[in-house]
Amino acid sequence: MQRIPAPDFTYPGLDTFPNINLDDLGFSIGPDSVAPQFAIENSYQIVDQATYTLGGHALKFGVDWRNIISPQSFVQRQRGEYGYPNLDLFLRDVQPSFGERTVGASPFYGNQHLFYGFVQDDWKVKPTFTLNLGVNYVYQQVPHSARLQTVNEIASVPGLLTFSEPKAQKKNFAPRVGLAYAPDFQTGLLHKIFGTPEQSSIRASFAMAYDTVVDNLYILSLPPQLTQTIDVGTNFPGTPLVTPNFLANGGIPPNFSGGAITDPAEARAATSAFIPDQQVPYSLSWGLTIQREFHKNYVLELRYLGSRGIHLPTQNRMNVQNRVFDGPGGFLPTFLSTPSQATIDKLSTSLADIQNRSNILPQFEAAGFTSPITAFLTNGSSTYHAGSASLTKRLSNGLQFSAAYTWSHLIDDSTAEVFSTVLSPRRVQDFQNQSPERADSALDHRQRFVISSLYDLPFFKNSSNHFAHSVFGGVSVAGTLTFESGEKATVLSGLDSNLNGDPAPDRAIINLAGVTDTSSLVTSLLRSCTVFNSDGSCKLSDAERIVGYLATNPNAQYIQAGVGALSNAGRNTLQLPAINNLDFSIFKNFAIGEGTKKIQLRADFYNAFNHAQYVPGSVNGVEPITSTGVSQINTVGQSDFNVASHVFSSHPRVIQLALRFDF
Numbered sequence: 307m308q309r310i311p312a313p314d315f316t317y318p319g320l321d322t323f324p325n326i327n328l329d330d331l332g333f334s335i336g337p338d339s340v341a342p343q344f345a346i347e348n349s350y351q352i353v354d355q356a357t358y359t360l361g362g363h364a365l366k367f368g369v370d371w372r373n374i375i376s377p378q379s380f381v382q383r384q385r386g387e388y389g390y391p392n393l394d395l396f397l398r399d400v401q402p403s404f405g406e407r408t409v410g411a412s413p414f415y416g417n418q419h420l421f422y423g424f425v426q427d428d429w430k431v432k433p434t435f436t437l438n439l440g441v442n443y444v445y446q447q448v449p450h451s452a453r454l455q456t457v458n459e460i461a462s463v464p465g466l467l468t469f470s471e472p473k474a475q476k477k478n479f480a481p482r483v484g485l486a487y488a489p490d491f492q493t494g495l496l497h498k499i500f501g502t503p504e505q506s507s508i509r510a511s512f513a514m515a516y517d518t519v520v521d522n523l524y525i526l527s528l529p530p531q532l533t534q535t536i537d538v539g540t541n542f543p544g545t546p547l548v549t550p551n552f553l554a555n556g557g558i559p560p561n562f563s564g565g566a567i568t569d570p571a572e573a574r575a576a577t578s579a580f581i582p583d584q585q586v587p588y589s590l591s592w593g594l595t596i597q598r599e600f601h602k603n604y605v606l607e608l609r610y611l612g613s614r615g616i617h618l619p620t621q622n623r624m625n626v627q628n629r630v631f632d633g634p635g636g637f638l639p640t641f642l643s644t645p646s647q648a649t650i651d652k653l654s655t656s657l658a659d660i661q662n663r664s665n666i667l668p669q670f671e672a673a674g675f676t677s678p679i680t681a682f683l684t685n686g687s688s689t690y691h692a693g694s695a696s697l698t699k700r701l702s703n704g705l706q707f708s709a710a711y712t713w714s715h716l717i718d719d720s721t722a723e724v725f726s727t728v729l730s731p732r733r734v735q736d737f738q739n740q741s742p743e744r745a746d747s748a749l750d751h752r753q754r755f756v757i758s759s760l761y762d763l764p765f766f767k768n769s770s771n772h773f774a775h776s777v778f779g780g781v782s783v784a785g786t787l788t789f790e791s792g793e794k795a796t797v798l799s800g801l802d803s804n805l806n807g808d809p810a811p812d813r814a815i816i817n818l819a820g821v822t823d824t825s826s827l828v829t830s831l832l833r834s835c836t837v838f839n840s841d842g843s844c845k846l847s848d849a850e851r852i853v854g855y856l857a858t859n860p861n862a863q864y865i866q867a868g869v870g871a872l873s874n875a876g877r878n879t880l881q882l883p884a885i886n887n888l889d890f891s892i893f894k895n896f897a898i899g900e901g902t903k904k905i906q907l908r909a910d911f912y913n914a915f916n917h918a919q920y921v922p923g924s925v926n927g928v929e930p931i932t933s934t935g936v937s938q939i940n941t942v943g944q945s946d947f948n949v950a951s952h953v954f955s956s957h958p959r960v961i962q963l964a965l966r967f968d969f
Contacts, residue, residue: 319555319556324385325385325386325387328393343378348374350373351371353370362429367425371421372421378415380525382408384407384408385407386405405552410562420446421444422445424441434490435487438482441479443478446474452581458573463574482511484510574674576677578678585617595607614688614689621680625679627738627806628665637870638656640868641854641857665805686740688720704764708757709757716747718749729940731810733808735811750793750878754790762782784893785888788885788887788888793882794879796880798813799942800942801868802869813877824863826943883920886919888913907964918958920955939952
């Protein structure tokens with residue numbers, strides 16, 4: 307069980323302490339944004355497996371049935387979260403550029419049944435050839451609270467959205483095929499290449515595997531009768547700042563209009579989530595491996611591996627469209643050199659024109675679904691291809707080592723789906739078009755070379771001097787040297803450029819002639835004022851006069867897409883630093899008595915050369931980034947843009963001493 311208590315301190319003017327984000331400082335104020343929360347899981351399980359041998363067939367069967375009882379609570383922004391582009395707006399307490407609060411939080415019951423079954427035949431066709439044939443079956447019931455979507459049935463509009471009980475997917479059969487062949491060529495070139503059957507093997511495989519749907523996707527998609535998400539809307543440059551004393555007047559109140567909603571129009575207006583019928587993500591993977599032993603202790607292995615991820619979940623606002631589009635009058639142009647005022651005055655589309663468009667799809671707006679409806683759709687996909695070569699030396703004469711090189715390419719359109727990562731937003735830039743998201747994954751490490759070794763030092767190992775042998779003999783050293791391509795990040799404008807109400811995923815404009823890995827902000831271009839007040843001031847708002855943008859640095863590669871501008875950058879185009887790391891260990895074993903008992907004294911040196919490596923996470927793992935200001939490395943115009951040394955840890959040398967007793 308996990309339980310995070312609610313904070314017990316207050317914020318003047320508010321019913322509870324909120325979360326406040328100051329974008330220009332990369333600074334956040336407030337407690338854990340998902341507290342309070344708890345999770346309890348009781349799992350009742352029946353498992354059985356059997357093996358039956360019949361001639362050359364080894365038949366295996368198995369079943370695994372589980373009954374999960376899991377009350378839990380996990381609510382984003384339960385106290386309210388407010389984002390300000392700069393400290394000044396926060397200190398003046400005007401309406402934030404982003405504000406959201408989830409109210410009416412209720413326990414989520416993840417109670418469900420799961421069933422897994424498999425049958426496999428390992429068929430030894432002949433001594434040098436084995437065939438593996440099998441099939442798995444997976445069933446996952448839709449959790450109890452997710453099935454309560456029916457309480458919002460009154461909001462259904464046939465042909466558009468029907469709030470029925472989500473159906474579980476039941477035909478989840480996953481075949482598997484594998485083969486292992488020991489080549490037995492008696493003469494000729496193939497015999498020289500593969501040697502005897504004991505020296506070589508060829509393996510190939512194909513497998514299909516289903517994933518599980520995590521409760522988190524359902525918890526964030528409950529109907530308005532159970533929970534509601536309230537937004538304050540978004541301000542744009544050129545429009546007056548509204549709602550003064552926003553926090554002093556209470557921010558978003560904790561009111562909840564759920565429960566017994568009897569009016570269909572009210573239910574549709576309050577609906578902010580939808581749970582479609584279950585479609586379980588699955589993967590297809592295939593591979594080919596050739597292994598050859600030579601000089602007795604050496605093994606060379608060549609491998610190809612491919613995989614596809616299908617029906618991957620993506621977080622979507624299914625009824626939201628971009629106000630900006632690629633077409634006549636659809637966006638505001640961005641200039642690299644200053645246009646004449648006459649050129650500016652000829653531009654016919656203003657920011658106000660774009661703002662006045664609705665960001666709700668017409669069919670949903672006509673039906674009364676006026677709030678963004680979040681749904682986890684299964685329209686994501688991934689593709690992975692890799693080729694590798696490795697050389698391994700078995701332990702002999704006190705030395706063993708392995709060296710491996712891998713070239714791989716991972717492409718996807720949905721690296722993250724629940725929370726935005728430092729490198730990649732969780733949602734798409736255009737909710738109605740997934741295809742522009744397809745690009746190199748944030749997890750794509752194109753090349754990787756690793757060499758590791760273990761060597762038992764020969765000094766005093768066979769010494770006749772018992773003291774010297776015991777104290778100085780038996781010392782071993784080990785090391786791992788890694789070279790790896792860095793990760794990639796998505797360059798963001800930091801604005802709701804396309805005016806769909808979601809600024810997080812909006813990307814930048816790429817200047818093909820710009821200096822690599824540099825960025826620039828933009829300034830607004832205003833058409834001449836044609837209507838004046840009696841005091842001579844312009845009667846038109848800035849939004850009515852803004853018709854384009856000018857890059858501050860025309861030589862930058864990445865240009866900010868101003869509000870109303872059209873970005874053209876893809877995902878994950880910013881290459882981050884590579885990894886160049888050595889880990890080293892030295893250890894000594896002291897035998898105790900005549901048995902297997904021993905004491906090991908060791909020292910481990912992580913990043914032994916103390917080589918600065920400014921990479922996200924960690925050099926050898928996937929620990930989260932804890933530095934402040936991490937959002938700045940891929941946001942255009944920021945002082946930390948693409949300056950990894952300002953954002954990530956250098957991963958300095960770590961020395962660890964350990965004493966271990968083996969028995």
